[in-house]
Amino acid sequence: MSALHLAAEAHYTPAVDAGGAVLGGVWLLIALPLLGAAVLLLGGRRTNAWGHWPAIAMSLASFAWGVAALFAMLGRAPDERVIAAKGYEWVAVGDLSLRVDFLLDPLSISFVLLITGVGSLIHIYSVGYMAHDDDRRRFFGYLNLFVAAMLLLVLADNYAVLFIGWEGVGLASYLLIGFWQAKPSAAAAAKKAFLVNRVGDLGLLIAIMLMFTTFGSVAFSDVFTGLDGASQGVLTAIGLLLLLGACGKSAQLPLQSWLLDAMEGPTPVSALIHAATMVTAGVYLIVRSGLVFQAAPAAQLAVAVVGAATLLAGAIIGCAKDDIKKALAGSTMSQIGYMTLAAGLGPIGYAAAIAHLITHGFFKAGLFLGAGSVMHGMNDEVDMRKYGGLARSMPITFATFGAGYLAIIGVPFLSGWWTKEGIIQAAFDVGGTQGQVLGWATLLGAGLTAFYMSRIMFMTFFGAKRWDDGVHPHESPASMTGPMVVLAVGSLGLGALLVFNYAFAGFLAPVVGEPHHEFDLAHMLTSPYSLIALGVMVVGVGFAWLRYGRAAVPREAPKGNFVTVAARNELYGNAINEGLLMRPGQVLTKALVAIDTHVVDGLVNKVGTGVRDGSEGLRRTQSGFARTYALTMLFGAAIVVAALAVRI
Amino acid sequence: MIPVTLPGAALMAAPVITEEPPAIDYGLLAPMLVIFGAGVVAVIVETAVPQARRRVVQVALTLAAVAAAFVLTVLQVGMLPADEAGATVAFASVAVDRPTLFLQGTILLLGLISLLLIAEHRNGESAFAAQAAAVPGSDEERAHVMAGSQHTEVYPLVLFALLGMQLFPAANDFLTMFIALEVMSLPLYLLCGLARRRRLFSQEAAVKYFLLGAFSSAFFLFGIAMVYGYAGSVNFARIAESIDAGGAGVVENGQPLLLLGIGLVAVGLLFKVGAVPFHNWKPDVYQGAPTPITALMASCTLVAAFGALLRVFGVAFGGAAADWRPMMWIVAILTMVVAAVIAVTQRDVKRLLAYSSVVHAGFILTAVIANTAEGLGGALFYLAAYGFTTIGAFAVITLVRTHENGPEAGDITQWAGLGRTSPLLAGALTLFLLAFAGIPLTSGFIGKFAVFEAAVAADATPLVVVGVLSSAVTAFFYVRIIVQMFFAEPEGDGPTVVKAGAFTGSVIGIGVAATLVLGVYPTPLLAELLPDPGGETPAAAVGFTR
Secondary structure, eight states, X not given: OTGGGTTOSOOOOOOEEOOHHHHHTTHHHHXXXXXXXXXXXXXXXXXXXXXXXXXXXXXXXXXHHHHHHHHHHXXXXXXXXXXXXXXXXXXXXXXXXXXXXXXXXXXXXXXXXXXXXXXXXXXXXXXHHTTTOTTHHHHHHHHHHHHHHHHHHHHBSBHHHHHHHHHHHHHHHHHHHTXXXXXXXXXXXXXXXXXXXXXXXXXXXXXXXXXXXXXXXOBHHHHHHSGGGSOHHHHHHHHHHHHHHHHHHHTOTTSOTHHHHGGGSOHHHHHIIIIISGGGHHHHHHHHTHHHHHHOHHHHHHHHHHHHHHHHHHHHHHHHOOBHHHHHHHHHHHHHHHHHHHHTTOHHHHHHHHHHHHHHHHHHHHHHHHHHHHHHHTTTOOBGGGOOXXXXXXXXXXXXHHHHHHHHHTOTTSHHHHXXXXXXXXXXXXXXXXXXXXXXXXXXXXXXXXXXXXHHHHHHHSSSOOOOTTOOOOOOOHHHHHHHHHHHHHHHHHHHHHXXXXXXXXXXXXXXXXXXXXXXXXXXXXXXXXHHHHHHHHHHHHHHIIIIIISOOOSSOOOOOHHHHHHHTGGGHHHHIIIIIIHHHHHHHHHHHHHIIIIIHHHHHHHHHHHHHHHHHHHTTOOSOHHHHHHHHHHHHHHHHHHHHTTO | OOOOOOTTHHXXXXXXXXXXXXXXXXXXXXXXXXXXHHHHHHXXXXXXXXXHHHHHHHHHHHHHHHHHHHHHHHHHHHHSOTTSSEEEETTTTEEEEHHHHHHHHHHHHHHHHHHHHHHOOBTTBOSBOSXXXXXXXXXXXXXXXHHTOOOTTHHHHHHHHHHHHHHHHHBOXXXXXXXHHHHHHHHHHHHHTTBSSSHHHHHHHHHHHHHHHHHHHHHHHHXXXXXXXXXXXXXXXXXXXXXXXXXXXXXXXOHHHHHHHHHHHHHHHHXXXXXXXXXXXXXXXXXXXOHHHHHHIIIIIHHHHHHHHHHIIIXXXXXXXXXXXXXXXXXXXXXXXXXXXXXXXXXXXXXHHHHHHHHHHHHHHHHHHHOSHHHHHHHHHHHHHHHHHHHHHHHHHHHEEXXXXXXXXXXXXXXXXXXXXXXXXXXXXXXXXXXXXXXXXSHHHHHHHHHHHHHHHTTOHHHHHHHHHHHHHHHHHHHHHHHHHHHSOOSTTOOEEOOOOHHHHHHHHHHHHHHHHHHHSOHHHHHHHSOOTTOOSOGGGSSOOO
């Protein structure tokens, strides 16, 4: 445990006031996409023809502003990079003062650029992808709404405003998963995501209430500076509740079940919301609340354990799914498990978690867009057993998907390698049994990642053509391939840019603390753990090649052994939810309904009919005759005078 | 000869007769003078300008005058001395202080918006009768309709009503207040009877309003006489001094006189705000009057009447709060409960909003009962917020018709399916209804919060409990309209929505904007109205001047 506290001295950096228009106007980041959403959603059919262009413009403008803000921030000394941009006082009642203020620091600007950058690319991609959809305008309205809500989430300087953004992205996610609501499966998936997230959101909400009662405020600054005064029990409770919130949003065990179903949404949505940005909000929450978790080691350990368990569960599910999007969704779960695990290691893992989050945002968004491109060319077929040999028909998709693939499995010097290596290293650095267990989990995960990603790669782009009749795969239009190429470049090079010399960790230092040791590339390449990681990757790829590259892939899924069946069934997560929660829930609901109809409703209906009967009776006093009214007034005057007369 | 002293002569403080003309600060009266002058000019316009151009001239004149008066009112805020509440003008008969200026500014702004509705013309048709003097259904009426006659007298009438509304909360003695009351009411009686459609109904409403208004004025006047008998003065400050001193010595044991006076004055004022049991006129009049006039009454008249009520009970009778509180409690509870209950079975949208206005009056009464600076600030915010929302709601009503060129769709079943045919209009009305119900992020929530908070702080928690329960009941019928609009199957083709003119459209737009802005970002306005908790402003500068 000693290593856990290696850099645990409080690294709380007080915020300085924003100077200048760029940093002071940070609210514009949120306002622009919100305006876009308002125009598109309120404008209605009139905006159908051109609605997607302002949506893209708003997202790009927000990105440009974000870049300007980054440069303005880099122009300041590191300890002045935590910037408070005053908004306004929202509610001031008694002890509660809620302000809508923004906090722009290295952590939030990283998210701002990820959200608006990847978001803009996906906006552009969607122009082509949704070209034939009658409701494209509504789709772009929701996308803009999502971008605005997500920016509010990461720019909030207190938990209450963060929660508004948190609910906002939840709403956007719900609307977009169920975008094709005519499909019952999409409607059900949206509902499921909504319900599961509700559990997590409730956790976050209770955590916020606990903070208010404990610290008298929900502002980050007050909470983080008041931690000394709180008892261990309360802090642990807050930490665990925050973790519950994070689990819901980031699809971590035990609230993971909604993410795979969420793939019912249009693929750009899966790329933006359910891979690159929204699902990483949980990791953001944990890193942002890092000081709380450092003060509550038990909660912090729970974070790491949840991360480790999810990283393996997600990877196993990813190995067995034949639906390309669901396989990638399993992978998303798993990769976010990596980040959660790193975030559960304390300060030594925060920079690694966020770095991986950002590179993952690029390569996973690229992979999803690639999957979308494949579906686009294959008449919306998602079953990989009906793909095969697509490398020649879709060269650009193949190349960009390949770049993402190489990055995620951790080929040295590509983005994923740099950041995943950081997490593996950080896990082992914790030391003791805990470090060993977590470390080996990350290594095992690396092997599984190599296997399932290679499986996707081989089944889709190599081997024999197993297409359905009448399918003529073709490359997607430039509006789709363009963003894919940009993301592919990020998948290849971004990791080095971030990790080399710990540039990114140094940048984040005002928020998460200084990197705990010197950067050493030679060590990174030759340490035993990195060699093992390389080894398991080769084994994973090789095994996948034996199964899916060299051997023919049957068009019908073979029965498989019990592990495969379990993985196909998402490790029985849904069955567990059903048995443990749904069935008892249904029984409980039935009982409650019975009580409700017979007892509560009886009472309420009595009150209701009482009010109505009273209303009918009183209505009669409203006879329409002026004389009756005058009499009522006289009667009223008598009451008034009588009420005063008692004071004589 | 034995010197004869008239009883109470010393107390009457007879004005010293000098040869100097009285000094009156016309600057402080400027907004009222502008409206008055414009009203006089508008009467001349009626006779001097040919009929064809009269409407345009009247609309321009009226809007310009109200806007100018509003600007003058805003400018006056800066002219008030910083450490005092305000100043009195013309032998202390008119008070100009911050709450008054806020009330007057609100009245003028809401009046301006109502005027936009009043001025709306659709295919040469306004909301007003072509010729009010013609017997409904007669050949003469038909001839006037065919000829396109119109009553441009509406505009001077509205100006005079606005003058009365400006003066009503500013009056600093009972006589001025009574004159203001009549100046305000008489034009409104006339305006109520001018509806273009269902004219008999409209005329009936006007007569009822007139009769009951006269009845309540009688109470008011009688009450003034009683108070004068007790205090020997009709000036609010002098009355307050007398109450603080335990009587003015005009009569021995004057307490019954004072209490009777308070009660009867209260009847007159409570009638104007429409509190139960003096509310009967409201549903009939709101339903019968032309809808733009209903909007004017529901917003401006309510603001003026509550302004006067707050001043009388805060300044003149403030020292006797312990005496009148139980009475106000009863009235407030009756108002919140009875009106909410009756509204449940209403079917006509305008009637429903009338009852809703009565319930809201009950909520604001809780702030009157608090009788604190917080209560005053909360009530002022509530009045402004409610005014904007209610005008917006009535503006929506003017657009929804049973059929093209038909009358407004009154019955709520005729509103079924509006959400599908006109989602924006239905959405706007939904927002207004949610604000009435006090849903967060609308101005209604903040307003309710402000008045209830003030009431709790003044130990009137049971009232607030009643208020919250009553809100729950009111939410039922607001939501019922929403359900009708969005979820009910329309009979036939559903309601017809006439295209909103620029005026009506901007009224709805302003209503939506104000409802949202005051709900999401109320702080600047609240900070202006509520006493500064830091205590930076001197205490004397908060509240009404005495």
